Amino acid sequence: MIMIETERLHIYPASENQMKSYISAEKDEEMKKAYTEMLEGCLTHPDQWNWYAMWIIELKNGTHIGDLCFKGLEPNGAAEIGYGILEEYQRKGYSTEAVKAAVKWAFQDPKVTAIEAETEPDNRASQRVLEKCGFVPNGKNGKEGPRFSLMPSEQKPDFRIRTAAIEDTARLLEIYGYYVKNTAITFEYDVPEQEEFAARITNTLQKYPYLVLEAEGVIQGYSYAGPFVGRAAYSHSCEVTIYLDKNAKRKGYGRLLYEALENKLKAMGILNLYARIGSPVEEDEYLTKNSEQFHEHLGFVKVGEFHKCGCKFNRWYNMICMEKIIGVHDERRND
Numbered sequence: 001m002i003m004i005e006t007e008r009l010h011i012y013p014a015s016e017n018q019m020k021s022y023i024s025a026e027k028d029e030e031m032k033k034a035y036t037e038m039l040e041g042c043l044t045h046p047d048q049w050n051w052y053a054m055w056i057i058e059l060k061n062g063t064h065i066g067d068l069c070f071k072g073l074e075p076n077g078a079a080e081i082g083y084g085i086l087e088e089y090q091r092k093g094y095s096t097e098a099v100k101a102a103v104k105w106a107f108q109d110p111k112v113t114a115i116e117a118e119t120e121p122d123n124r125a126s127q128r129v130l131e132k133c134g135f136v137p138n139g140k141n142g143k144e145g146p147r148f149s150l151m152p153s154e155q156k157p158d159f160r161i162r163t164a165a166i167e168d169t170a171r172l173l174e175i176y177g178y179y180v181k182n183t184a185i186t187f188e189y190d191v192p193e194q195e196e197f198a199a200r201i202t203n204t205l206q207k208y209p210y211l212v213l214e215a216e217g218v219i220q221g222y223s224y225a226g227p228f229v230g231r232a233a234y235s236h237s238c239e240v241t242i243y244l245d246k247n248a249k250r251k252g253y254g255r256l257l258y259e260a261l262e263n264k265l266k267a268m269g270i271l272n273l274y275a276r277i278g279s280p281v282e283e284d285e286y287l288t289k290n291s292e293q294f295h296e297h298l299g300f301v302k303v304g305e306f307h308k309c310g311c312k313f314n315r316w317y318n319m320i321c322m323e324k325i326i327g328v329h330d331e332r333r334n335d
Contacts, residue, residue, distance in 0.1 A: 011194035077113030220248040237272035271327035
């Protein structure tokens with residue numbers, strides 16, 4: 001029998017008798033149906049038992065705390081993972097620990113090309129588990145809600161996140177210039193001169209973090225913070241910005257950059273993050289709602305919208321403001 005062992009857990013595929021026992025004991029009709037489908041998949045595809053079976057999640061003392069499954073292995077090598085932890089054991093990190101271990105096991109099979117998952121749109125807890133495990137939104141929606149994907153770790157290049165330097169100006173401008181010339185993601189019309197762009201980096205670094213992500217020695221994206229409005233009373237808030245190379249999307253780099261930026265801002269005492277995002281009246285070839293959806297996945301919420309306030313490519317665009325609270329507000333704070 002396969003047994004996955006983590007720091008706190010044992011995870012293993014259930015036998016036929018175990019699954020029959022769970023089906024018999026389950027009172028929730030939807031879960032009973034799901035367990036039945038797992039067993040039917042196992043019996044129909046006995047050579048792929050582990051890909052159809054319910055996997056039992058136990059503490060090392062033998063206490064059952066949840067289960068997961070892969071819902072089969074598709075001909076293209078993709079598998080979908082589903083998981084659940086009993087309510088009394090939630091918010092202890094068990095889901096993340098189990099999912100990380102399960103996908104690591106799955107990717108040991110060279111036939112596996114991707115692991116996918118699906119969550120309800122408002123299930124931020126499940127989405128955070130997926131994000132912590134390296135999953136990224138793939139832009140698709142299933143019956144329950146948004147879908148996420150994870151590629152094998154060996155297909156992900158090594159990366160590092162560091163503070164931007166003036167020597168990075170040309171590469172950062174190359175990334176940004178694409179969006180200026182080809183999209184309405186930025187409302188800027190003309191690509192800045194390199195000297196001007198270098199001055200922007202220098203000015204930001206005087207007070208705020210400006211980060212770049214390198215993969216295999218090449219900068220794939222950057223993010224930075226800046227003042228929100230600029231008056232003294234706003235000193236615990238800031239505006240955040242991110243740009244990725246046009247060919248570096250769907251790799252999780254945006255999430256990694258924003259997480260690193262958020263951690264630095266927390267250490268500075270920043271409590272509120274704001275992102276101003278171009279929003280199409282109707283999606284077109286210059287602007288979609290991808291940026292808004294990306295920020296939603298990271299915990300931002302839409303708090304305002306300005307209508308037809310930007311005009312680019314002879315078209316009117318809205319601008320939305322999204323907010324994320326990253327700290328606790330002391331109501332008596334006066335600095």
